Structure formats: C-alpha cells, structure tokens
Amino acid sequence: MLDWNIDKSWTLFLDRDGVINERKMGGYIQNVEEFHFLPNAATSIAQLSQLFNHVFVVTNQQGIGKNIMTKRNLLDIHSYMCKVVESEGGKITKCYFAPELKSENSSMRKPNAGMALRAKEDFPEVDFSKSIMVGDTDSDILFGTKLGMKTIRIKTQEPIGIESDLELFSLEEVCQIVQ
DSSP: OOOSOOOTTOEEEEOSBTTTBOOOTTSOOOSGGGOOBOTTHHHHHHHHHHHSSEEEEEEEOHHHHTTSSOHHHHHHHHHHHHHHHHHTTOOOOEEEEEOSOGGGTOTTSTTSSHHHHHHHHHSTTOOGGGEEEEESSHHHHHHHHHTTOEEEEEOSSSOOOSOOSEEESOHHHHHHHHO
C-alpha cells in the first residue's frame, strides 16, 4: 500500500500509447481501427476517475508533424477512447497532445512541461505536488519529475534510464495500489 494519501484533490496524468493502448512499435496509431485498449485499461481508468479529481491524457503525437496522420484522426481516436471509458462508468477530463516533431524541442512535447501547464491553466485547482504521472518511457517519467509529481512507470520493452517512484505492469495494478 502507498502512503501518498490520495484523495479527490489529486490529479492523474496518463500517457497513452503503452499505458492505455497497445503501442505500435516503430509506427503510429493512425485511426480508431488501430487503437486497441490494453487488457482492463478502460475499466481501470473508469475506477481511477472515481478516485482522482481529474484524469488527463498527455501524449506526444509527432505522427501529425510528420504528416502521417491528421489532427482529425487523433481527435477521432481520443473521442473513441473517452467514449469507451465513459461506457465503463468513468471519465477522462481532457486529452492533451503535442503534434510537433521531436527535433523541434517544443515546450509541449514530453519531457517538457507544456501539456501539464496547459492542464493547470484550464483547471487551476490542479496541484502538481498532488499529481501522479503514469507512463512507460523516460520522457514520461521526466515530465512528471520536473513538475514534482509522483511517477509510476508501466514496464514495457522500453529501456529504463530514469527511475520512477513505482514500477508496475498495468493500469489495473495502478488501481490496486492507489485505492
């Protein structure tokens, strides 16, 4: 059990690919048909949304910057993802994405803090010291760490260069440990 004293004043930030849905290694999820939830991810997000004041998805999506997909494709994917979570009784407060290329070093792309700062701008009650970032890559963990969040790494085939506060295998495990 955690001693983080999580209550309804806390915020949850979730990476998308590799945390909520299956990653397409070496490629991009370009449409709803390619978006496949990881086992029990939608029900886990629904449960987590009952514990946290806000649940945000923060995702780098340079496939848009590379013209492999459009912003409309991404919005359709996120609409589908949110509807499935809602059908399980949960809610994703908002999805934030960074369409810029990695080489642009945009303030919006993780590990930079732009998406979290935008969330705080939209929802001023967000307190990063009462926030958890769940991701599967070093950039996700750095993103959370830079802002003073607790961090949970979902272990995948991604190499680990940055330590997180916790390492788990799924959102289902996150549910079990934070409740």
